[in-house]
Every structure is written in structure tokens, then in C-alpha cells.
Amino acid sequence: DAGVIQSPRHEVTEMGQEVTLRCKPISGHNSLFWYRQTMMRGLELLIYFNNNVPIDDSGMPEDRFSAKMPNASFSTLKIQPSEPRDSAVYFCASSLAGYNEQFFGPGTRLTVL
């Protein structure tokens, strides 16, 4: 198994642009998580899906952020419009519900100028 796959690995965009981050979880995993990592705030859970359904989005910072999981093998995190303070590393992680261990993807380093 290739593990959790994220794309792109690096994204540089200008303020106001739309950004879409993509994630493919490990096959067979039914829980998916989006995290944001910054020096100031550390690792923050943004949203959690179980069986493709958003269960907890209390960590989504504001309406500019949205996430979808149209099927078991694909999820997106969208920021529209992007702002410089959104600059961070965004990780996607997946797990098999009931087994706790979350496997992280390589992350997307987002820079908003």
C-alpha cells in the first residue's frame, strides 16, 4: 500500500485565489482527518469524516474553508478565498475506525502571498 497520498506537495498562490488540496486515504480505511500545522498553533484537527460523512467540523476556522469526501478514496479541502494567514502545512490522515492509529500523508505546504 502506498499510504496516504496528498497532492499537491507544495502550493504557492496569491491572496484571494482558490486553493484545493487533495487526499487519497489508505484503502480500506473508513476515517479521514484533515489537520493544519503551524509553528504558532501546532497540529490542529480541522475536520473528521467517517464513512465519507463529515462528523466533526468544529475545527474548520471559518466559512472560507470547506471539505468534501465524495467517495471512500478521495477527499478535498478547499480554501476560497485564500489569505496569507492560511499559510501552513496541511496533513490528511486516515485510520480504520476502532483501531485508533492515524496514518498521516506527506502533507501539502501551502504558501499564500
Add this chain to the structure above:
Amino acid sequence: GENVEQHPSTLSVQEGDSAVIKCTYSDSASNYFPWYKQELGKRPQLIIDIRSNVGEKKDQRIAVTLNKTAKHFSLHITETQPEDSAVYFCAAGLNDYKLSFGAGTTVTVRA
């Protein structure tokens, strides 16, 4: 919600010595306590975890202890090696999913 505090923020040890990182949590309902290691520019990876029905768990040079009464847990690394240099995160969570992470400890092992 859960609040996890982690100390120290940085730790420098001589190769071969032990390293200890401590975390406290606020929600007494939390029952799952993983530790992740993150090397520079890499993803966090689970190194050990403990559940609330266990007080101590060991895996080679790594051990974790849990004190549910005091709501704190610790990571112990013995016989440190240069490859142990990384950022270590503790986390606390309830059941399957909601992990709250500590701020991280940057461990440097001096040769």
C-alpha cells in the same frame, strides 16, 4: 474540549542518555494516548500508544507511562541515538477519533 500541555518544548541530551517528555491532559474521559515522532520536513508517525486501561507500555528503547488519576502521561527514550532527534508530539483522545495534540518537544541528541 480536551487541552494537552507538553513539556519541555526543547530537550538536548547526550547520546546514550535518556530523554523524558511529559504531558498533561484536561478531559478525564480521554482514553487513548498516542505519541508521534516528526522528523524535519516529514509527516508525523506513531511510535507508541497507550490506552487508559494500561499503566505502562514498552517497545524496545521507548516506554510510555500513564497516570489517569493525575491526568498525565510520559514518554521515556533510553539509550538515545542521533536518529532519535526529531519533534515528538503527545496526544489525547476519546475513542476513535478526536485527538488533541501537545505543542511538541524538539529533541536533539548530541553525538
